[in-house]
Amino acid sequence: MSRLTDKNLVIAKEIIARYPRQxxxxxxxxHLAQEQSGYISREAMVHLGxxxxxxSAEVYGTATFYEMFRFEPIGKYLVNICGTMSCALMGAHELxxxxxxxxxxxxxxxxxxxxxxxxxxxxxxxxxxxxCLQVNYRYRLRVSTADLDNLIDDLEAGKLSEEIPAHGVxxxxxxxxxxxxxxxxxxxxxxxxxxxxxxxxxxL
Amino acid sequence: xxxxxxxxxxxxxxxxxxxxxxxxxxxxxxxxxxxxATNGYKGLRAALSRPANEIHDDVKxxxxxxxxxxxxxxxxxxxxxxxxxxxxYLVVNGDESEPGTYKDRLLMERDPHQLIExxxxxxxxAGLSQCFLYIRGEMALAQERVAAALNEAYAxxxxxxxxxxxxxxxxxxxxWGAGAYVVGExxxxxESLEGNRGMPRLKPPFFPAVNGLYGQPTIVNNVETLANxxxxxxxxxxAYTAVGTKTSPGxxxxxxxxxxxxxxxxxxxxxxxxxxxxxxxxxxxxxxRDDKQLKAFVPGGGSAPWFTADQLDLPFEASQVGPAGSMxxxxxxxxxxxxxDIPAAALTLTHFYAHESCGKCTPCxxxxxxxERILRRIVDGDGTDADLQQLLEVGAMICPGDFPHxxxxxxxxxxxxxxxxxxxxxxxxxxxxxxxxxxxTLFRSEFExxxxxxxxxxxxxxxxxxxxxxxxxx
Ligand SMILES: Cc1cc2nc3c(=O)[nH]c(=O)nc-3n(C[C@H](O)[C@H](O)[C@H](O)COP(=O)(O)O)c2cc1C
Ligand code: SF4
Ligand code: FES
Numbered sequence: 001m002s003r004l005t006d007k008n009l010v011i012a013k014e015i016i017a018r019y020p021r022q023x024x025x026x027x028x029x030x031h032l033a034q035e036q037s038g039y040i041s042r043e044a045m046v047h048l049g050x051x052x053x054x055x056s057a058e059v060y061g062t063a064t065f066y067e068m069f070r071f072e073p074i075g076k077y078l079v080n081i082c083g084t085m086s087c088a089l090m091g092a093h094e095l096x097x098x099x100x101x102x103x104x105x106x107x108x109x110x111x112x113x114x115x116x117x118x119x120x121x122x123x124x125x126x127x128x129x130x131x132c133l134q135v136n137y138r139y140r141l142r143v144s145t146a147d148l149d150n151l152i153d154d155l156e157a158g159k160l161s162e163e164i165p166a167h168g169v170x171x172x173x174x175x176x177x178x179x180x181x182x183x184x185x186x187x188x189x190x191x192x193x194x195x196x197x198x199x200x201x202x203x204l
Numbered sequence: 205x206x207x208x209x210x211x212x213x214x215x216x217x218x219x220x221x222x223x224x225x226x227x228x229x230x231x232x233x234x235x236x237x238x239x240x241a242t243n244g245y246k247g248l249r250a251a252l253s254r255p256a257n258e259i260h261d262d263v264k265x266x267x268x269x270x271x272x273x274x275x276x277x278x279x280x281x282x283x284x285x286x287x288x289x290x291x292x293y294l295v296v297n298g299d300e301s302e303p304g305t306y307k308d309r310l311l312m313e314r315d316p317h318q319l320i321e322x323x324x325x326x327x328x329x330a331g332l333s334q335c336f337l338y339i340r341g342e343m344a345l346a347q348e349r350v351a352a353a354l355n356e357a358y359a360x361x362x363x364x365x366x367x368x369x370x371x372x373x374x375x376x377x378x379x380w381g382a383g384a385y386v387v388g389e390x391x392x393x394x395e396s397l398e399g400n401r402g403m404p405r406l407k408p409p410f411f412p413a414v415n416g417l418y419g420q421p422t423i424v425n426n427v428e429t430l431a432n433x434x435x436x437x438x439x440x441x442x443a444y445t446a447v448g449t450k451t452s453p454g455x456x457x458x459x460x461x462x463x464x465x466x467x468x469x470x471x472x473x474x475x476x477x478x479x480x481x482x483x484x485x486x487x488x489x490x491x492x493r494d495d496k497q498l499k500a501f502v503p504g505g506g507s508a509p510w511f512t513a514d515q516l517d518l519p520f521e522a523s524q525v526g527p528a529g530s531m532x533x534x535x536x537x538x539x540x541x542x543x544x545d546i547p548a549a550a551l552t553l554t555h556f557y558a559h560e561s562c563g564k565c566t567p568c569x570x571x572x573x574x575x576e577r578i579l580r581r582i583v584d585g586d587g588t589d590a591d592l593q594q595l596l597e598v599g600a601m602i603c604p605g606d607f608p609h610x611x612x613x614x615x616x617x618x619x620x621x622x623x624x625x626x627x628x629x630x631x632x633x634x635x636x637x638x639x640x641x642x643x644x645t646l647f648r649s650e651f652e653x654x655x656x657x658x659x660x661x662x663x664x665x666x667x668x669x670x671x672x673x674x675x676x677x678x
Contacts, residue, residue, distance in 0.1 A: 018375070018377045019377070020334070020418055021398065021399075021418060023398060023399035023400075024379075024397055024398055024399050025399065026399035027341075027379070027380070027381065027382050027396065027399065028379065028380065030382065031341075031380070031382065052399065054399075061401060062399055062400055062401055065384060065401035065402060065562075066341070066381070066382030066383050066384050066402075067382070067383030067384060068341045068342065068382040068383035069382055069383075080342075083552065084303045084506070084552055084553070084556050085303050085304065085462075085502070085506060085538055085549060085552040085553050085556075086303065086304055086461035086462055086538050088548075088549065088552045089461075089462045089463060089538070089540065089544065089549065090462070122301070122303075122385065122556050122559065122560070123301060123302070123303040123304070123305075123506070123556065124342060125300050125301065125305065125306035125308075125309045125340070125342075125343070126214065126306060126309075127303070127304050127305070127306060127459055127461035127467075127536070127538070128214045128306075128459055128460065128461045128467035128468050128469060129213055129214050129467075130461060130462075130467070134342065136344075137341075137342050137343070137344040138344060138345070139345075141213055141214075170341070170344050170347060170380070171344050171347035171348040171351055171380075172344075172348055173347075173348040173349075173351040173352045173355075174351055175351045175354050175355060175377070175378040176355055177358055177364065177375065178358065178359070180365075181358045181359070181361075181363075181364040181365055182358075182364050182365065182375055183334070183364060183365055183373045183374060183375045184375070185334070185375075186291045186293075186333040186334040186375075187418075188291065188418050188419065188420050191290050191291040191333065192290055193290055194290055194331060195290070195291075195331050195332075195333055195372075195373075196371045196372075196373075197256055197328060197331075197370070197371050197372040198256055198257075198331045199371075200255050200257070201255055202252065202253050202254050202255055203252040203253075203256075203328070203367075203370035203371055203372040204249065204252040204253045204368060204369075204370050
C-alpha cells in the first residue's frame, strides 16, 4: 500500500513532466509519498525510482540527505521547537524543557499514543518572533510555556485539525498548469537558439 | 511612526520608501485582485514594451544588489552567461535559512505576485527560458501562497505561453526543498533541483552562470533581489537610485532579533541607515530590552563576525562593513544584551553550522564537529585552558591566517577586514568558526572564567599509573 495511489500517481506524472530531467521531480515526489503515508516507506522509494528512472538506492541517497523526510512512522503532529540563536536568546531552551515535561518524551521522541513527536529544530525564519515553533510546519510565534500547554490541549482535542493537517501534508495548494497555458519543460537537447523575444524588438 | 499588522507578524512598517513591502498593509495582499489594483504587473508590461536588452541595461544601471548574501549586482550577473549557449535557466533562491534572517518568507507569503512578476522581468531581460522557484521545505504557507498566485497568474495570462499576448513565453515551476541549510548555496541549490543530495559543487568549473542546472548557463537570484524589479520597471532607474547611496541603492529588508524592545523586519534605506538607527531608533527597535546595555550584535546573519557598541555607527554599506571586520550578509541583526551568556550564545550558532555541514570537505565536517564539542564542554563547565587554544587551532584548519574581527577600543584591538581564507568549498565550515572566533576575541574573559584549571595530583612513591591523573576543580 505504500506505492503511490492512483490519484497521487496522476499528480506525480504532472510534476515529472514539468522538468527537463525526470530526476528533478524527486524531492517533490518524496513529499507526495510522505503526504500519503506520513513517512516514506521502502516500497514508496522503489516506486519513485521507477517513476523517475533511477535506482531505489539513488532515491534513498537523496531522501536521507534531507531532514524533513522520515523513514518510519512518527507522531501525527511533529512539534519542531527552534533552538537557534535568536530563539535561544529568548528562552527556547526553557520552552523545550517544558515541552519535554508536558509530553513526557525527550526531544526526538514520540508520545505513546502516537499523537506527538517532539524535535529540536534550527532557525525557522521567524527570529524576531522568538521563541517560535512549528507544528507540521505551521508556525506558532512568541510561544510562552502556557501557550505551549494550550496548543497541546487544542491539538489533542482536535480543535486545530482544519489548520494543521496530519504530518506529511505540506502545502494544501498545488501548482497546476493547464496544458494550453504551459510552455512545457525546456530541455537542453531541444533548444539551440536564443529565445524568440531576444530579437532586438519590444515584445509588446 | 511605525505600524504593525496582525496579518504580517514580524513586519514593522514606517515612513520610509517602500519598494518591496508596499502591499504589506493589505490583509489580502497575496491575491491577484489586490495586486492588480496596486500597480500589479505594470512593471512587466513596461518591460515587454521595450527590447529585452534595454531592460537588462536598466537593471545594470540601477545596480540592483543581490540580497541573498554576497551582494553581487544582478544586472552584472546576468551578463556573465555565455552569449551563444541555450537554453538558459533562472533558479530563484527561496531557501532562506541563515540564522536570524527572514524577509524572503514574508515576501513570498505576503506578495507572491510581486516575486512572480520579478521572475518574469528577469527571464525577459536575460533571455532565460524556464524558471524554477525553489522554496524552503519548511515554509508551508509560502508554498501555498506562491502556488495559488501562480495558478491565478497562469489563468490570467501573466505566466506561461505568450505572456500578455506577446512572443515572450516562460514557465515558472514551483519547487520546494526538504530541510537542509546548505542547499541555500547556489550550486547546492542546483544539485538539489536536479534531485540529488544538496552538496555544493566546486567553483571552478561550476559557476552557475556558465555551467549550472543540467550543465546549462543558470542565473541564481534571491527572492528579495527579484522582488525589486517590478517597482524598478514601474518607476524607472532614476527613482530607484534616488533611494539609498550610489554603491548601495534602494532599500533592503533587515530582520532585527534578540534582546531589543521591538524586534522586527524592516524595509530600510540602503547605504545610509546605521546599526545605531536600527537597534536604538524609535522607528525601528527602540533600544535594548529593559534598558539594559548592548553587549554585542551579529550584523549580517549567523555567519557574520560579531560587532559591539564600537561599530554602531556603521551604515548598511558593504564597503564600510567589510573593512570593519564583518559582512552585511543576508540582512539579519541579532542583538545580545549584557545578560547574555556569550559562550552559550556562540554555541547555538556553531551547533547550527556543524549540524548543517554536508560532509563534503573534511575541515568543515570534522572541524565543525570539533568546534561544537569543545565549545559545548566549555559551556557545560568541563572545559580546560587548553580548549581555548584548541578552538583557535581547529578554526585555523578551516580558515588559515588572520580571521576577520572588529576593532575594540577597550581591548585595544584593531580590525581585521573581511573576508577570510578558507580550506572548504562553501561558507558553512568558516561559519561554524566565526561565532567562536568573535566570542573568544571579544569576550575571552567569559571563557577563562568558565574553564577549569587542571590540577595534577603529585605522584607519590606508592602511586600506580592510575592515580596519575588530572581532575577538574569542581
Ligand atoms: C551556505 C550558504 C547558504 C546560503 N543560503 C542562501 C539562502 O538561503 N538564500 C539565498 O538567497 N542565498 C543564499 N546563499 C547565497 C547564494 O549562494 C547565492 O549567492 C544567492 O542566492 C544569489 O542571489 P543574489 O545574487 O540575488 O543575492 C547562501 C550561500 C551559502 C554559502
Ligand atoms: S564547507 Fe561544509 S557544507 Fe560546504 S561543501 Fe564543504 S562540507 Fe559541505
Ligand atoms: S532563530 Fe529561531 S526562528 Fe530564527
